[in-house]
Amino acid sequence: MANVVWHKKLQILLDLIRDDLDHPELPDLWDTIYRTDRFYGRLGVPVTERDLQCGGVCRDMGVEAPMHLRMRGGRREAVHERREDEERHTAPMSDEHKAYQERILRAAEEGGFSGGSEVRTRVGRSWIQTDTLVEGADGRRIGWEVQLSTIDQSGLRGVRARAAKAAKNGITPAWHTDRAAYAQRNDTHWTRSDHLPAYVIARTGDLRIVSGFRALEFWHCDTRSLYPCPHGVRRCGKAHATPKPRDVLFDDMVRQTAAGTIVPIQFRAGTTVHRYWVTSADHDRLENLHSNDTGLLHEREATPASGASRNRPTCQPAAAPSTVDAPPPQPDLPALPVQPPAPAIETAPAAAEQHAGRSRQPAHSTTGLPSELITLQQAADDAQLQLQHLHDHHERDLQRQVWRDAAAAVQDAVTHYARTKRLNRYEVEVRLRRLVRHTAR
Template sequence: MANKVHHLTTNIHVDLIKLARGDAREAVKFDILYEIGQQDAANGVLVADRGLLCDGDCKENNVVAWMYLRKKSNGRREAVHERREDERRHTAPMSDEHKAYQARVARVATTEGWSADTEFRTPTGRTWIKTDVLVQGAGGLRIGWEIQLSATESDGLRSVRARAQKAAAHGITPAWHTDRASYANRHDTQWTRSDNLPADVIEKAGELRVISGYRALETWRCDARAVYPCVDGGWGSCWKYHTTPRPLGILFDDLVRKTASGLIVPVEHKVGRDIHRFWVTDTDRERYYDILSGALPAMDAEEKPAAHASSNAPTCRPQMTLVPSQRNPDWSDSERWAREMRACRTCGLYANLRDLQVNPFCELCQEEHQLT
């Protein structure tokens, strides 16, 4: 149950904590909004269109959570969220694993000489940004760590992009970490992921690996010798520079240190009309932005091959030796290679590889996601 509500049309605020203590003024305001809600319900107006918002924890987390009011048979007045996930935001306790991640981020940051505050609130006018751990890094960098673990249902996190944008607008670099693949595959912010581990393993000072969300950007020239197809969609060569992401592993502690020092930075990598968000080194990002801005020019006319040379991709491809495992298909099997290049089911890059369901699946993605 919410402790505060706000009706947008009438601009009436009701404090249900004061109401429970017998505040007559809050009771009058509640009854006014209750009658409005009953009339809307009789007219078939949906809850999301009645204009009653949670003014408590949901608002603090920048979540738009619609509500309705009800009176129970014993006379108790209540405000109810439309969605269960919003309701649980007021009641779900923080898990031990969540606390362990907070403690680990804070410990690593303070060991490096930076400050780290847990459950920190940054004022933003009339509201604020609530961060699981705010790390004050080198050169005024502020990294806002958000820990999102398996306890939350897969249909949650409707406002991740909005929260990340708000944090960035106020000088906080958002860093979202999870142990759930369904979140890590999203591109609403720069997600990183580790395995699902118990709290004592997370908190202790052993190795904690990040298995996705950190990549290298390979820079290559789109000429006749290029292994990758032209990212602009053509079948020939455009003679420009392109970048292709390649998954890398990193230890969680190193990620905390290097994001705070500015050595690892967020990037938005364009693939057609889609934008993929992940972490790279500052050198890779600078080079990528140089390519986008045209600082790395196309090949000069003098460098291009003779007119009689073919601009098609080479017919002899490098032999890929991939070790099969219990979780991965044998990618070196000829049945997993198709002559026709099609867009990867995950990242959109063109690939000859196929998964067990004969769907296009590039080598980069199968290495990163370890899917069968």
């Protein structure tokens, strides 16, 4: 039996506990539906061909479970036709499932967030029931759904619909499992931990997520890259991103998804769309890459604590004084006029710009590029650099548009210059960026 019934023809959920079935705008609704169902029964219409289905656990799992109505002791009841549908309501929650719910709430509270288990959220005339709902920062709502190895495979047929319904109504779906078969699905953003007993899950020790979180590695498709071009060509010269599996602690995952520092993405590889969790920084860099896949991406500041640098040395030790005998004195020659020293480079503007993030070198004839191109490229790089230092979402959106406009201006100027000079556009673009960004170091 169930208290919530789905009416297929009317497309509404009926709450049998309420006198008006939770639809006060439809008077005498119960009498109408009950008489209709009894009339179908007298005619011998099968329950599967009537308009009533389970609107509770069965519907949440994507299972169509036909039902019929009856009155017992003055109480309204909706009865499942099949025994397996009825057993789905009475199946006890496993200890492991309870341990995960308790751990999610404890991790959220330690991070300063609130939450609840078995939360039912009203959405129009229906509901969204979430295993554990975490109320995060800036209005974020993370809906954790735990599916363990004790759940039958048929219970996962409605994952995509449930996740889409949650996302449509402001709940970020986060599905967790201990089965590799579930974690390989692409119907929602899955995470997976090893199969563990309840007492291990419940304790405060480290619980590691071994699948579902990725670190994005950004690289340039040139002759030095380690990865093949995803477009199937030899080298396209563009920038790409490759997801690399990374482990993350379960408690950190709960807290950082609530804080917004770990977010879901959809990553397309060929014709397949994969769903991963990544850091918000990698998410923003991936968006920037999608907006301009010809740009060189700002690399992460990951300086090793020890070991040799990959860069070539920028200075050489002074040569030791030689012990070779001095050459014999040359005969007196007429003295050459002393040449005036080269004018010193102004250091004050360079120091000021370096304090702002990078130093500039004025364009001159030896670069072979007009100063207008260099100025436009410098402006685009500055706009991208400012974007990386912003944390407010509204400010980031505004600055991202500024950067896109600046990058588009560079692309148009490079195209015009290369066409006018009959040069290879790609080579001009690479030389321009190399000149500006090497000068800025």
